[in-house]
Amino acid sequence: MLRTVAVVVVDGLAPFEFGVICEVFGLDRTDDGLPPIDFRVCGERPGEPIRTSVGASLTPVHGLDALDGADLVAVPAAKIRDEYSPRLLDAIRQAHRAGSTLLSVCSGAFILGEAGLLDDRRCTTHWRHAADLARRFPRAEVDPDVLFVDDGDIVTSAGTAAGIDACLHLVRRELGAATTATIARRMVVAPQREGGQRQFVELPAPHQADSLQPLLAWLQDHLEHEHTVTSLADRVNMSERTFARRFAAETGTTPHRWLTAQRVLRARQLLEETQLTVEDVAHRSGFGTAALLRHHFTSVVGVPPKDYRRSFAHR
Known part of the structure; x- marks a missing residue:
């Protein structure tokens, strides 16, 4: 504590x-x-x-x-x-x-x-x-x-x-x-970026002062939906190529990896705080199926969702 x-x-x-x-x-x-x-x-x-x-x-x-x-x-x-x-x-x-x-x-x-x-x-x-x-x-x-x-x-x-x-x-x-x-919501930042992401040593700085933070905040509220680079680029009125460059510059990773990390984080929260089935957790966190949730969750966290829940669920 x-x-x-x-x-x-x-x-x-x-x-x-x-x-x-x-x-x-x-x-x-x-x-x-x-x-x-x-x-x-x-x-x-x-x-x-x-x-x-x-x-x-x-x-x-x-x-x-x-x-x-x-x-x-x-x-x-x-x-x-x-x-x-x-x-x-x-x-x-x-x-x-x-x-x-x-x-x-x-x-x-x-x-x-x-x-x-x-x-x-x-x-x-x-x-x-x-x-x-x-x-x-x-x-x-x-x-x-x-x-x-x-x-x-x-x-x-x-x-x-x-x-x-x-x-x-x-x-x-x-x-x-x-x-x-x-705390993250009060600070208007993402709840977590995985520590293994690269520092921004070789990444270009954003070409404008405008941040993608509003988009990231919106995504955190809509993780259960499917998102593509095309749909996200359209949402911020950018070309796919410009959006991909801007996203990497401001987050240090790709849209797919960022979404996966946030979805794993959401799944961890749901496993800790709710009694939802693993299938329901998969849907609410945006993975769609329990199999896909298990694959990504185990890769990031190191244990399957059910094992994680046994260890960390709030009693």
């Missing part, structure tokens, strides 16, 4: 990555029926402002002792430096030994690496820093292509939007699909 989240801030903090963690874990969403989270912003010197990367400052309320007992210790991106405070590294190591899950966003992975916590572990960071991370910490198994890596008690993510994916993945892992969907 995620009852307590402590986020560590240091000089050179990147505000966006810090904000992602605050948005997912730090806001009071009890009015939406979500469980409260004890959210702690922690620094080495509580009450003293730290500099951010954009010329503003931020003052942590808590000291590093507030990492004690945290279910999750989050390390957002910050300026990469040759050395980090020994007190900071010791506090993170101690929290990990005590059972805290660790999350890094973008260059926060360098702090975990300096603490020796990435040795012999799969991990990732922003593609621009991946080679440096691998050189600096040769025992770390750095994957430069993925959005995030869930290695159990250590989750590392790439930059910016991938931090959202990693945070929502942790919410889903610890609190379930319904809570994730509620």
Whole structure:
């Protein structure tokens, strides 16, 4: 469970990555029926402002002792430096030994690496820093292509939007699909992109500022219907070729793979929260048949739908 989240801030903090963690874990969403989270912003010197990367400052309320007992210790991106405070590294190591899950966003992975916590572990960071991370910490198994890596008690993510994916993945892992969907809807983002998707290293940027987010939100409400590249391109008044390029640039994958991932996510939610038959789950999630659901679900999740329900259904 995620009852307590402590986020560590240091000089050179990147505000966006810090904000992602605050948005997912730090806001009071009890009015939406979500469980409260004890959210702690922690620094080495509580009450003293730290500099951010954009010329503003931020003052942590808590000291590093507030990492004690945290279910999750989050390390957002910050300026990469040759050395980090020994007190900071010791506090993170101690929290990990005590059972805290660790999350890094973008260059926060360098702090975990300096603490020796990435040795012999799969991990990732922003593609621009991946080679440096691998050189600096040769025992770390750095994957430069993925959005995030869930290695159990250590989750590392790439930059910016991938931090959202990693945070929502942790919410889903610890609190379930319904809570994730509620937070994602409030943030107006997709509930989940699979961590194994490639980072946007070689993908072209969108040619316009307009986003496909309205289409993605509409698709999430209509997963049970059949969709083709032609029908989706028509919906946003694009040619199929332009639509396919734009979709890849904004989501990091193809329409078919994105739809499959969202349908598996919907199926997981239905299996967890309803008593629908597997056949009905297949229809409502857009797979059509139980056989097709089993094929895709097992491929993505690793177990068949019935086995998943036995393990994760809400009693």
